[in-house]
Amino acid sequence: TQLLEQSPQFLSIQEGENLTVYCNSSSVFSSLQWYRQEPGEGPVLLVTVVTGGEVKKLKRLTFQFGDARKDSSLHITAAQPGDTGLYLCAGEGGSEKLVFGKGTKLTVNP
Amino acid sequence: DVKVTQSSRYLVKRTGEKVFLECVQDMDHENMFWYRQDPGLGLRLIYFSYDVKMKEKGDIPEGYSVSREKKERFSLILESASTNQTSMYLCASSSRTKQFFGPGTRLTVL
Numbered sequence: 337t338q339l340l341e342q343s344p345q346f347l348s349i350q351e352g353e354n355l356t357v358y359c360n361s362s363s364v365f366s367s368l369q370w371y372r373q374e375p376g377e378g379p380v381l382l383v384t385v386v387t388g389g390e391v392k393k394l395k396r397l398t399f400q401f402g403d404a405r406k407d408s409s410l411h412i413t414a415a416q417p418g419d420t421g422l423y424l425c426a427g428e429g430g431s432e433k434l435v436f437g438k439g440t441k442l443t444v445n446p
Numbered sequence: 447d448v449k450v451t452q453s454s455r456y457l458v459k460r461t462g463e464k465v466f467l468e469c470v471q472d473m474d475h476e477n478m479f480w481y482r483q484d485p486g487l488g489l490r491l492i493y494f495s496y497d498v499k500m501k502e503k504g505d506i507p508e509g510y511s512v513s514r515e516k517k518e519r520f521s522l523i524l525e526s527a528s529t530n531q532t533s534m535y536l537c538a539s540s541s542r543t544k545q546f547f548g549p550g551t552r553l554t555v556l
Contacts, residue, residue: 345486367543369543369544369545376455376549376550377549377550378450378536378538378547378548378549378550379489379536379545379547380547381544381545381546384543384544424488424489426545428543432477432496432540432542432543433479433491433494433504434543434545436488436489437488438486438487438488439488
């Protein structure tokens, strides 16, 4: 069974601070996705990383896929209150099903 | 704009009732999914469907069934609702593993 361990589970920071969320597994994934979920809504896809070592940037968010395609990180620079939400990583194992991490609940205080 | 809709945002049912949760997508996707989301447990796959009338069990199918009579519609059925099925239910459809989620149905079973 493929598992994705996501850390930290909770993160509360001040506006302007930087943060990193980690997603780790002992399994290799063909791709890894990051979603963001706001309260009362469904998750929305932010990015997909496919190649080992790949780095993608989305404004102040930087996503990295590990060289061995077993782990990924999300780094937010100068966090803003609008970044508040639940961040989920999800790995594709080979079928169109995804394996989800348990999520990181981020709160950015003004 | 792509869209996944769910029939209810909030639902309150009594123990033993039969409950239907409906999901409709307008993207002509082959694959559709039902998840439940609980604090600390993340998203867990209940059932998924890769074509009309085709279905496969996910990680936690017990107490649930599904129906997919038309490509755009995927229904989740709780045959006899129990209090431990109180949860947020999320429907998704996918194109090449990129999943689009509905807003969720928060179900409370009393």
